[in-house]
Amino acid sequence: MHRISFLFLILFSNILLSQNDIGNNLVKEKFLKYFELPRESVFLHTNKTTYIANEEVWLKGYVFDRHNSKPFSQTSTVHVGLYNVDGKKFNDYHFKAENGYFKGNIAVDSMLASGEYYLRTSTNWMKNFKEDDSFVQKITILNEKPIEKAKSVKEYDIQFLPEGGNLIGDTPGVMGVKVTDINGYGVRIVEGSVFDSDNTQVARFYTSIFGLGKFNFNPKAGTTYVAKIEFSDGSVQTTTIQKPSAIGISFSVKNVDDDRLIISLTTNAATKEAIKEQQFYLLIHKDGHANRIPITFSKNKLFVSRVLNKEVLNKGMNILTLFNPDGKPIAERLIFNYSNLLDSQLEVSKLSTEEDSLSIQLKLLDTSKGIQNLSVSVLPEKTISNNNQNSIYSAFYLKPYIRGFIENPRYYFIDVTEKKENDLDLLLMTQGWSKYDWNDIFKGPPGQFYEFENGIDLEGTIYSKGVTSEDKLLVSFPDGRSRYLDILDNRFLIQKNFPVKGETLDFTLIVKNGKLAKPNIGLNMKLGAIPDEIDTIWKEKVEFEDENSSSEIKVPDLISSNNTISLNEVTVVEDKIMATVESNVFIPKYLKGKMTEVTEDIEFSFPLITEIIASRGYYVREELSFGSTDRLIIRARTVQSFLSGNALPVPVIYLDNVRLTTLDILYRMPTKEVESFLIDKTGAGEGARGAGGVIRIYTRRLPRDYNENYSKDENVFKYQLKEGFEPVKKFYTPKYTSYLSNEFENFGTIHWVPELKTDENGIGTFKILNTLQNNVTFFVEGMSAEGDLISAEQSLIIE
Template sequence: MHRISLLFLILFSNILLAQTEIGDNFVKDKFLKYFELPRESVFLHTNKTTYIANEEVWLKGYVYNRHNSKPFSQTTTVHVGLYNVDGKKFNDYHFKARDGYFKGSIAVDSMLASGEYYLRTSTNWMKNFKEDDSFVQKITILNEKSIEKAKSVKEYDIQFLPEGGNLVEDAPGVMGVKVTDINGYGVRIVEGSIFDTDNTQVARFYTSIFGLGKFNFNPKAGTTYVAKIEFSDGSVQTTTIQKPSAIGISFSVKNVDDDRFIISLTTNAATKAVIKEQQFYLLIHKDGHANRIPITFPKNKLFVSKVLNKEVLNKGMNILTLFNPDGKPIAERLVFNNSDLLDSQLEVSKLSTEEDSLSIQVKLLDASKGMQNLSVSVLPEKTISNNNQNSIYSALYLKPYIRGFIENPRYYFRDVTEKKEDELDLLLMTQGWSKYDWNDIFKGPPGQFYEFENGIDLEGTIYSKGVTSEDKLLVSFPDGRSRYLDILENRFLIQKNFPIKGEGLDFTLIVKNGKLAKPNIGLNMKLGTIPDEMDTIWKEKIAFENENSSKEIKVPDLIFSDNTINLNEVTVVEDKVKTTVVKNSLIPKYLASRMTEVTERLEFSLPFVTDIIRSRGYNVMEGLQFGSISRVFINSITPSSFSGANMYPVPIIYLNNARLPNFDVLYKMPTNEIESFLIDKTGAGEGARGAGGVIRIYTRRLPRDYNDQYGRDENVFKYILKEGFEPVKKFYTPKYTSYLSNEFENFGTIHWVPELKTDENGIATFKILNTLQNNINFYIEGMGADGSLISAEQNLVID
C-alpha cells in the first residue's frame, strides 16, 4: 500500500512545481491574480484572401476585452506584420484604433512573389503575457509567376487523446482520436478498430472531415491495445495505443439537454484505496471568472457524477479543471456554451437600381441588437478569392483558449446545428489542456511592463546653430493644430502623437527677441516593435494527387494597367515619365538623352526612390532581414545565366557617379530628393558584372525649396514623415477588363465597406457598383458597443 501511495503522490504532482502553500482559497486566489490584468483579443477582417499584385488588402480590425466582453477602448495602436510562407517578416504596418475598431489597407507589392503570406496582428499590451494572443490571417498573392500546387506525401500522424488527459487502467472513459496529414490537416478515415492482446475487437470508430473521432474505452491492466485504421485508398495503418496509468482518475463531460450537463469521475480500486472519501473540486473558469464545485467519491464507489445547470457556465468558452485534495490540477476539459452568443441573424436586400450602382440594405432580424459596427465584403458568387477560415466568432470566442492549430475554425460557427455543436465539443475534447499553463498561474501574475500605446512620441533635434532653451519651437500639424514646444539642449519632444506616413509637419523657430527663423529639423519616432519571425504558420492543405498530375494557380489578366477608381472616386495614375536632357555637369553627355526627369507627378505617385526601382521590375526588400545587416536589398526577378543556376543578380547602382557598396543609403530616400535617374536592365557597359542591370541616380544640385514647393513662409521648415501610421484610404474599385469574365467572377472585388453602422432599428444602407452580376455574396463581420458579435455570409440574387 505504501508503494501505491507513493505512486499516487508522484502521479498527481508531476503537472506542477512543488508547492508549500495549500489551502481552500489558494488556487482561486492565484487564478484571480493571474487574470487581474485584462486580456485583449483582436480579429482582422480582410475583404478577401487571394490578391493580385497591385491590389489593396482592405481590412477592418476589432479589438475585444475578454474580461468584460466589450470592445477594448484603451487600445489605440495596433501593429500588423506581413510575413512570408517561412515566417520571415517582409514589412510592418501600424494602425490607429478607436473604441475597439481600426481600418485601413495594405498595398500588395508588385514585387512580392506568388505564394502564401501571413498578416499577424498584435498590440503592445499583449507583450505582458506569456500566452500569444496575436491574430494571424493567411492570404495568397498572385503575381506574374503562377503558383504550382504541391503534391502531398501520404504520411499520417495518429494520436489517441483520453478525455480530460488521463488514461487509467480498469477505469472506463472516452478516448479521442486525431488523424492528420504531414501539414496538420485532418484526414477522414473509412474505419478504425481497436484490438486487445487476444486480437478481439473492443471498439470501432470513425473520424470527421477534420480527422477527429472518439470511442468508449476501458483499458484493462496488463493488456496491450492495437489500433488498425483503414484509409480511403484502401491502405491500413497499425499503431499501438499508449499504456494506461496504474493510478489516476478518468474525467469526462457530457451534454444532457439545453439546460444541463453532467460531469463524471471514474477511478480504480488502487486509486480509491488512497483517496478514500477526500474532497476533489472542479474549477469552472474563464478570463478571471470562476465557479468552484466540490466533488467526493462515495464510500466504496469507483464512480461519481454530478448533473449541473448550465447557469454555472460562462458564456462562450469554459475551462473545467479538476483539482485533487492538495489543490493540484489533475485533469482538464474545455466546454463551449453558445447560449445567446450565436443568435444574431441578418438579411441583405436590394432597395433600388440606379445608373451604375445598386442600393443595398442590411437589416438585423433581432432589432434589440440595435447599433452595430459592421464590415462588409462584396464579391461575385463564384469567387474563389475568399477562403477565409476565420470569423469574429472563432477569433474571439475560440482561438484565445486553445493551444496550437485549429483547422477551419469558422466552420463551427456558421449555420450552427446540433451536429456542429457535437463536432465543436469533439474538437475541444481532443485539444487537451487549455492555452493557460497552471505552472505559470501558480508562479504569480504577469508583470505590467508594457503599457497601452496612446500614440507615439516624436523625439526631435534642431541642427541650427545658436538655439537656446529660451527659444520656442512652433509645430503645425496637418489638421491645422499648432503647439509650442520647449527646447532643451537643441532637443524637443512631441508626445502622444499619431503621425500619418507621408504627411508633413511645419516647424518655425521663435527666438527670444520675437523674430522667426527657419530651423533645420531631424525627427526620430519609436513605433511598436513587431517580431522579425513568427512561429504560427501553417502550410496549405494538399489533396492527394496522382504523381503525374500537376495543377497551377494561374494569374488572371484582370485589371487594366491604368487602374482607375469607380463611383466618383479619384486615383492618381503615374504619368509616362518624360525623358529630357538635364543640364547637370555630373551626367555624362552620352547618358543625358536617356535620363528620366523626376516630376512632381512622379514624386506623388512613387514617393520613395525604392518605389521607382520596384516599379521597373526589381525585387526590393526594405528593413532588416533575417541573417542580414543591410536595410535595403535589391535584386532582379529574373535568374541570370551569368550568375549560375537559380541566381537572381544584384544591380550595380551609382549615386552621383559613385558606385554604392550597399544600398542602405536608399532606405526611405524621398523621390523629391533626386533630380533624374536611369535604369538600364541590360547592364550595358558593365560587362558580366552587369547581369543585374545598372541604375544611375542623381540627386538635386540644390536642396528642394520648401517655400516655393508648398507656398509656405520662408521661416517654415517642412518635415515629411517617412514612417508612421497607415493613412486611411477611401475604398476604390479597380478598373477591370471585364465584369462578365470568368476571371472577374473568380478574383474580382465588387465593394468593401469597412464601417457600416446600423441604426437603432438595426438597419443600414450603402451603395455598390453594378457589375451586372446575377448573384452576389456578402461577407459580414461586426461588433456592437455592448460587445455582441455578428458573423454572417449572405447571397443576394439580383433581379
C-alpha cells in the same frame, strides 16, 4: 504516456506545491490574481485572402476585452507584421485604433514572390503575458510566377487522447482519436478498430473530416491494446495505445439536453481506497470568471456525477478543471456554450440600380443587439480568392484558450447545427489542457512591464549650432495644431503623437531674443517592436495526388494597364498637358507634348513618386535588402532587349535633366514635389542602355497654390515622416480588363466597406459598382459597442 505519468504524480505527491502552500481555499484566489490584468484579443478582417501583385490588402481590425466581453477601448496602437512562408518578417505596419476598431490597407509589393504569407496582428500590452494572444491571418500572393501546388506525403500522426487527460486501468472512460497528415491537417479514415492482447476487438471508431473521433474504452490493467486504422487508399496502419495508469480518476462531460450537462468522475478500487470520501473541487472558469463546485465520492462508490444547469457556464468557452483535496489540478476538459452567442442574423437586398452602381441594404434581424459596427467584403459568388478560415467568433471565443493549431475554426460558427456543435465538442475533448498552465498560475500573476501605447514618442535632435535650453521649438502638425517643445542638450521629445507616414511636420526655432530661426532637425520614432520571426505558421492543406500529376495556380491577367494607373485601387487617366509644363524652360521642346502633369488627383492617389513608377509596370523595392547598399531599386518587369540577357534591366532615370547613378534621392519622395513626369518603356533615344526604358522627372519649382496663399518662410524646417501610422485611404475598385471573365469571377474585387454602422432598426446601406454579376456574395464581420458579435456570409441574386 508522459502525460499520464505526470498527472499520476501530481495527484499523490507534492511536485507542484506543498500542502502548506496552497489548498482548495486558495486555488480560486490564485486564479483571480492571474487574470487581474485585462486580456485583449484582436481579429483582422481582410477583404479576401488571395491577392494579385499591386493590389491592396484592405483590412478592418477589432480589439476585444475578453473579461468584459466588450470592445477594448484602451488600445490605440496596433502593430501588423507581414511574414513569408518561413516566418521571416518582410515588413511591418502600424495602425491607430479607436474604441476597439481600426482600419486601413497594405499594398501588395510587386517584388514579393508568389506564395503564402502571414499577417500577424498584436499590441504592446500583449507582451505582458506568457500566452500568445496575437492573431495570424494567412494570405496568398500571386505574382508573375505561378504557384505550384504541393503534393502531400502519405505520413500520418495518430494520437489517442483520453477525455480529461487521464487513462485509468479498470475504469471506463472515453478515448479521443486524432489522425493528421504531415502538415497537421485532419485525415478521415475508413475505419479504426481496437484489439486486446487476445486479438479480440473491443472498440470501433471513425474520424470526421478534421481527423477526430472517439470511442468508449474500459482498459484492463496489464493488458496491451493495439489499434488498426484503414485509410481511404486501402492502406492499414497499426499502432499501440498507451498503457493506462494504475491509479487516478477518469473525467468526462456529456450534454443532457439544451439546458443541462452531466459531469462524471469514475475511478477504480485502488484509487478509491486512497481517496476515501475526501472532497474534490471542480472549477468552471474563463478569463477571471470562476465558479467552484464540490464533488465527493460516496462510500463504496467508484462513480459520482453532477447534473449542472448551463446557466452556471460562461458564454462561449468554459474550462473545467478538477482539483484533488490538496488543491492540485488532476484533470481538465474544455466545453463550449453556444447559448445567446450566435443570435445575430442578417438579410442583404438590392434597393435600386443607379447608372453604374447598385444600392445595397443590409438588415440585422435582431435589433436588440444594438448598433453594429460592421466590415463588409463584396466578391463575385464564384470567387476562389477568399478562403478565410477565421471569423470574429473563432478569434475571440475559441483561439485564446487552445494551445495548438485549429483547422478551419470558422467552420464551427457558420450555419451552426447540432452536428457542428458535436464536432466542436470533439475538438475540445481531444485538445486536453487549455492554453493556461496551472504551474504559471500558482507562481503568481504576470507583471505589468508593458503599457498601453497611446500613440508614438518622437525623439528629436537639433543639429544647428548655438541652441540652448532657453530656446523653444515650435512644431506644427498637418491638422493645424501647434506645440512648444522644451530643448535639453539639443534634444526634444514629442510624446504620445499619432504621426502618419508621409505627412510633414514644420519646425521653427524661437531663440531667447524672440527671433525666429530655421533649425536642422533629425527625428527617431519609438515604434512598437514586432518580432523578426514567427513560428505560428501552417502549410496549406494538400490532397494526395499521383506522382505524374501536377497542378499550379496561374496568375490571372486581370488588372488593366493600358493608359491607366491602378495602384492603390484607383484608375487615373493621364491628364492633358497643363500650362506649367509649357512654361518650364528646363523641359526640352520635343518632350513637352509627352509629359504628364502631376495634378491634385494624382497626388492624392499616389503620395510617393515611386508608387507612380510601380503602377506603370516596374518592380520597385524600397528599404535595404540583403547584400545591397541601395534603399531604392527599380527594375523593368520583363526583358526588353536580348542585350540585357536574363537579368531584369534597369531603366534610365533623369531628375531635372540629370541622369541618376543612385536612386536614393527618389526614396520616399512625395509626388507633390514633382511637377511632371514621363515614363517611356521603349527607352526611345537612349540606345542600348534604354532596354529598361527611360523615366524623366521634373520637380515642382513653386507650389501649385503659390499665387493664392503661399508665403515663403525661410524659418521653417519641413520634416517628412518616412515611418509612422499607416494613412487611412478610401477604397477604390480596381480597373479590370473585364468584369465578365472567369478571371474576374475567381479573383476580382467588387467592393469593400470597412465601417458600416447600422441604425436603431439594424439597417445599413451602401453602394457597390455594378459589375454585371448575376450572383454576388457579402462577407460580413462586426462588433457592437456592447460586445455583441456577428459573422455572416450572404449571397444575393442581382436581377
